[in-house]
Amino acid sequence: MNEPRHLFDKVWDAHAVGTLANGQTQLLIGTHLIHEVTSPQAFGMLDDLGLPVRMPHRTFATVDHIVPTDQRQEPFADPLADAMIKALRANCERHGITYFDLGSGRQGIVHMVGPEQGITQPGTTIACGDSHTSTHGAFGAVAFGIGTSQVRDVLATQTIAMTKPKVRRIEVNGQLGPGVYAKDVILHIIRTLGVNGGIGYAYEYAGDVFDRMSMEERMTVCNMSIEGGARCGYVNPDDTTFAYLEGRPYAPQGAAWDEAVARWRATASDPGCAYDDVVVIDAADIAPTVTWGINPGQAVFIDERVPHPDEVPAGERASIVEALAHMQLQGGQAIAGTPVNVAFLGSCTNARLSDFREVAAVLRGRRVAPGVRAIAVPGSTLVKEACEREGIDRVLIDAGFEWRAAGCSMCLAMNPDKLRGDELCASSSNRNFKGRQGSATGRTVLMSPVMVAAAAVTGAVADARAVFGAREA
Amino acid sequence: MALEPILQLAGRGVVVPGDDIDTDRIIPARYLRAITFDGLGDALFRDVRFDEEGRPLDHPLDQPERQGATVLLSGRNFGCGSSREHAPQSIVRAGFRAVIAGSFAEIFFQNATTLGMVCLALGDDDLAAVCAAVEADPAAEVAIDVTAATVTVAGHGYAGALPATARDALTRGRYDPLAELLEHDADVAATAERLPYVAGGTA
Ligand code: SF4
Numbered sequence: 001m002n003e004p005r006h007l008f009d010k011v012w013d014a015h016a017v018g019t020l021a022n023g024q025t026q027l028l029i030g031t032h033l034i035h036e037v038t039s040p041q042a043f044g045m046l047d048d049l050g051l052p053v054r055m056p057h058r059t060f061a062t063v064d065h066i067v068p069t070d071q072r073q074e075p076f077a078d079p080l081a082d083a084m085i086k087a088l089r090a091n092c093e094r095h096g097i098t099y100f101d102l103g104s105g106r107q108g109i110v111h112m113v114g115p116e117q118g119i120t121q122p123g124t125t126i127a128c129g130d131s132h133t134s135t136h137g138a139f140g141a142v143a144f145g146i147g148t149s150q151v152r153d154v155l156a157t158q159t160i161a162m163t164k165p166k167v168r169r170i171e172v173n174g175q176l177g178p179g180v181y182a183k184d185v186i187l188h189i190i191r192t193l194g195v196n197g198g199i200g201y202a203y204e205y206a207g208d209v210f211d212r213m214s215m216e217e218r219m220t221v222c223n224m225s226i227e228g229g230a231r232c233g234y235v236n237p238d239d240t241t242f243a244y245l246e247g248r249p250y251a252p253q254g255a256a257w258d259e260a261v262a263r264w265r266a267t268a269s270d271p272g273c274a275y276d277d278v279v280v281i282d283a284a285d286i287a288p289t290v291t292w293g294i295n296p297g298q299a300v301f302i303d304e305r306v307p308h309p310d311e312v313p314a315g316e317r318a319s320i321v322e323a324l325a326h327m328q329l330q331g332g333q334a335i336a337g338t339p340v341n342v343a344f345l346g347s348c349t350n351a352r353l354s355d356f357r358e359v360a361a362v363l364r365g366r367r368v369a370p371g372v373r374a375i376a377v378p379g380s381t382l383v384k385e386a387c388e389r390e391g392i393d394r395v396l397i398d399a400g401f402e403w404r405a406a407g408c409s410m411c412l413a414m415n416p417d418k419l420r421g422d423e424l425c426a427s428s429s430n431r432n433f434k435g436r437q438g439s440a441t442g443r444t445v446l447m448s449p450v451m452v453a454a455a456a457v458t459g460a461v462a463d464a465r466a467v468f469g470a471r472e473a
Numbered sequence: 474m475a476l477e478p479i480l481q482l483a484g485r486g487v488v489v490p491g492d493d494i495d496t497d498r499i500i501p502a503r504y505l506r507a508i509t510f511d512g513l514g515d516a517l518f519r520d521v522r523f524d525e526e527g528r529p530l531d532h533p534l535d536q537p538e539r540q541g542a543t544v545l546l547s548g549r550n551f552g553c554g555s556s557r558e559h560a561p562q563s564i565v566r567a568g569f570r571a572v573i574a575g576s577f578a579e580i581f582f583q584n585a586t587t588l589g590m591v592c593l594a595l596g597d598d599d600l601a602a603v604c605a606a607v608e609a610d611p612a613a614e615v616a617i618d619v620t621a622a623t624v625t626v627a628g629h630g631y632a633g634a635l636p637a638t639a640r641d642a643l644t645r646g647r648y649d650p651l652a653e654l655l656e657h658d659a660d661v662a663a664t665a666e667r668l669p670y671v672a673g674g675t676a
Contacts, residue, residue: 014668017660020653022641028664030671038557040508049651054661058671066506080506087508124670131556131580145556147584148510153651159661161650163638195493196550199579229553231579260669295493295553315597319492412502412555433497433554440501440520 004270008167011142015125024161031126032059032154035110036088038129042151043091053095054158061092062100064109065414069404108380108406111135111348118248122237123267134225137234138218144232166276171207174283179465182217183448187289187299190228195297198230205235209283215244216354223349227296236268291432291446292335293323302463308332340426343374343456347411347429351379355449356387360395362468368400369459376401377409413438426455478646483616484543486607487533495554500563514566538611547574552581561585586639589648599631
């Protein structure tokens, strides 16, 4: 009888090419995703070395970070952004790489496009020059972000040198309360284990809460693994996974589909396998969560107060003082009621169809508070079109949101969408770092999309359960 | 692609205090709008060094007595956030050869090591002592022995942490793995052949 193994080990072993002289593993990357920001330098390095792309058929590209979400005509107003999209297009053409361009109908944030196209599959290894590649772990893939030199390595060899991480199983069991979303679950996990708690680990999310989640919810959770320090996070594949993938353009078809499902099922962690660490969380302990500080672990429940520097261990005081000063908050004050200038619905964490459906359901017949700039940016062109078919765009526009085209937008503000000055943004994205949303003094409060909607209509950080009435999540 | 082994290095230090210094702080996203890494050294810590009108904010990196420093010192979880190699690239291009911190975020550590920049972790008390010595004397030499993973400053030695794989890569001049990865192409092909989704043609 074979030892029971977890998914991570099975996938790692199947993709291990060999051991390098320094003891690291040479790991085959079955699926390589690229975008315009972190790939041009890698193609340049490849050219300098005179090397071809090793497996162009396993490389997929799209454009997301720099695309304007209002005026998408080329040339872009920003010549630097325009040079980036042209470089990506030229590199893909030259090397025979599939590229989901603007206008292809399939463009979007790279972590949306992989799943939508069925490229993201269980039991695979996926790398991308982007830390939120962990998103793809929702399908039971081993997926992680890499730097540009490693993008070069994957382009040239389809492999990278990597040290195998440990695996921590994070079980969330029980029933989430009404108005508690996948975003709250992951914010709570990061708050509990810390922003560096996951360094050296891959996270396996398990327990009945994840079993019941849709693929879109699982993606929201896996997306933010990196905010907890874990380069990779995954959920074991199950019928929910297979149902999502069936019939998508790059999913196996016919007899190959049945074989694939059998293989994928066998990739899931075996009952009774050993983990390096196990953490168990009770779903009933999780409430709607918002960040108050300048990293995603600085979070509280919506009805809590932000920490007071005098009440925390000496070692944490300096970072709390810094965070409070940046956020213009007083230690010990309630987070609810903090005035909001901007509401941003978007990013690879929470800009999927289910997110916009939830938001539309609560926004119908309501108005964004006067003075609040509200922007909704679908994560992909397919999501945008689906929302428009369902009339979700109308609900959002009638409520006072701007309805944009797909891209990263104000998640990192590399395109024209930015905070101004010290504006405070209620954001469905994943990072609240200083300066993240395009202004050095700008302030970000992370929360679920429905909480962003509540902030938008009240003009302040607010408990969506009170604003809209509690709904079953 | 034989690289020079990195066994030890020494230089003056500069302290950029704080835990969880993220990659957006190290290099704000607007400087990523480029298709090369050229010129990134000037953008290092841009938004904490200059205000919105471009006036200097007297950041440690801009203090006259810190010019020419080659060792950057900071707190815990340095380089957290995005995978952008622009972050270590900007540090290297600003003239630094090593970062000493409480701990490092994983992708940053990997990216930096691939560039041959030494990332050495120190325990809280030792880190505080090294930072204090550097703060006290801008001319103080910070010496790092990569093989031993130690730091010496102002006559005191401190034991740091550097994972064996990175230590090996740096001291043997193989921190850029590409040449070795290329050597095993037959094994790559064999592994790919066993994986239906990789072997299976264009879709
Ligand atoms: S949406 Fe934000 S986090 Fe996601 S890939 Fe784009 S910039 Fe990165």
